[in-house]
Amino acid sequence: MAHHCSSVFSMKLQLIKVFLSLATIKGVFGNCYSSIFSFGDSLTDTGNIYFTDPTQHCLFPPYGESYFTHPTGRCCNGRLVLDFTAQTLGLPLIKPYLGVENGSTIQEGVNFAVVGATALDASFFFERGIDNVSTNDSLRVQLDWFKKILPSLCNTSSECNEIFGSSLFLMGEIGGNDYNYPFFLYRSIEEIQTFVPLVIKAIASAINELIELGAVTLMVPGNLPIGCSAAYLTYYETADTDQYDPETGCLNWLNKFSEYHNDQLQKELSRIQALHPHTNIIYADFYNSSMRFYRNPSQYGFTGGALTACCGGGGPYNFNTSAECGDPSVSACDDPSKYVSWDGIHLTEAAYRWITNGLLEGPYTIPQISISCVSQDA
Template sequence: MGFLVQLLAFILLPLLVSMSAEEINSSQPCDFLALFNFGDSNSDTGCMAAAFYPEILPYGQTFFHEPVGRASDGRLIIDFIAQHLGFPFLSAYINSIGTSYRHGANFAAGSSTIRRQNRTVFEGGSPFTFEIQTEQFNQFKQRTGKFFNKARKNSFRRHFPRPEDFAKAIYTFDIGQNDIAAAINRVGTEDSHAVISDIVDYFGKQVQYLHELGARTFWIHNSGPIGCLPVAMPVHNAMNQTPEAGYVDENGCVNYQNDMAREFNKKLKNMVVKLRAQFLDASLVYVDMFSAKYELINDANKEGFVDPSEICCGYHKDGYHLYCGNKAMINGKEIFAGSCDDPSKFISWDGVHYTEAANRWIANRMLNGSFSDPPLPITHSCSAQ
């Protein structure tokens, strides 16, 4: 009898899963009224540029034809998310010129971390930690609600979300990679496993805080393969030195760095599962960006890209690192770190960030739910629970 039950379960389970997928595809999409994003430079649409120094050409050259505060030649994944959901590009929260927040706001800032770091902006740090970003959101929600009800003119209301829009918004997250990079830099001086657990705990507390503020739909990206960033690869960091066996994988990615990202991702997923059980009125979708990005890196040539270790904009040779758009004297010669002829053939824009072409490729594959848990397209992500 037990064998028959197991056999029936084995036969019917795929059918049930298939039915569930068909029901999802045929059901009505979520009626999201706004989009709020939290993150680092992977999704910063102008925060750091507005707060400190604006980007310079050739940043922004492909789509915007001018620098627009994005660490890419064009659009970021968050831009493709906004377009996919029918929203305009998100304005950075602190950008006061030419902004509209009617359909949401972007609190992401370049170099941001989940935990506070002992670094200044000039040392590659950011004052806009995840905790600060959620507090900015709290202030944004309170102040827009206060003035929205007092405003008599439509001019104000055209530029800000309605109080009821916050509960019907989708909240997206792409942060943690800089925390992992900081932990990598301190390997040997602290317990990396404990640090990663602490980082994930910090993340969970901020998600809980946003839930208290009324957020109900969460779309959470894990960390990408940090060991596959070209500036991390030995080919750009050593002079004719061959790495030891096992140091890199078949794509030239640094194994121990990717292993730390994988550990972070595993703990992040476990945290998401716990929050699902805690918040029965919320939807939390975990998105495996690591797998999506690594698939592109692994299949680069097949997908029409050059070798994933190549960098479109910048000078990274013989141990010298001159980042995109800058000039310097190297070995008695003035070098300008300009752009390649065709960014659409490159995965890496500046050695750290992705090109618009790569961002589009990744977005096209993750927005349909292929890398999500549960496997929901973003348009149906309010139905995760």
């Protein structure tokens, strides 16, 4: 009997040890994140573009009209996934890196994302005659910016580990522009498909560097379904009805391309996770979180439809490259919350809210992100 008791006791002890070791690994995930460090492109930029290209059309009305009441550098009528994520976690809106004054506090995070940014360096595209790339601030440049601010965040590796252990690193979305630029020049899909492994490699390299610097929790978004984008639907409009999904009206072959990128990204994330068991690498499924409202727009309040842009210069999808949202001649729809697409390329605040909701409340993060202390204000 005594032997039985002691074996039960030692089993309990083992279980407690396992639980404690898991709690140590998961400890930071169960609490609020103390800061967010973010990288990416126009789906995430909260104002860096203001400092790199003051002529960018996202800097002019009606951008920002719905939440901020004025343009902020966000390519949206209001908040982005990053903003909703910060608000849900009880953090202030994350400041753009280029707008942070010396001496101002950055403890709650910094955003390095830039409108137009690519995962691959701009030189990669210029070498291939893809000359419509709008910024040199690629993922590599953003990572260098992050390293620049390190001394003002922490001085020792243990101090850095402590800060970054309770931080959420949001890796994008990034990679979409690596495909947008060549697609908008009508480059062949065969050529663009060869970019995918290189884009994934660039994202993986950035993740590995951040892990070395102390990052523990990284949320890595996949790409949106580009076949549902008003811009792509306009560029690649065709009379061949077989190319469209009868349920959504999206272009099948373009969505298959997004799925290919996302599939390759998830495989790479699994590899990185296996190499770093003490990190928490979360895939954020932007694709399926948004496909919900392309399939059933009215169920999510999108009575203006899912494929037509709210703000644009006409055409079947209200997208026109010669009359972009932000041009003085272009006006927005009366109620952007009824539309999925804001300007043909970017989504509305309402769409980003639904995407974020799908990520933070499930089931569109793999593994499910833990947010045990959630502010209900978002």
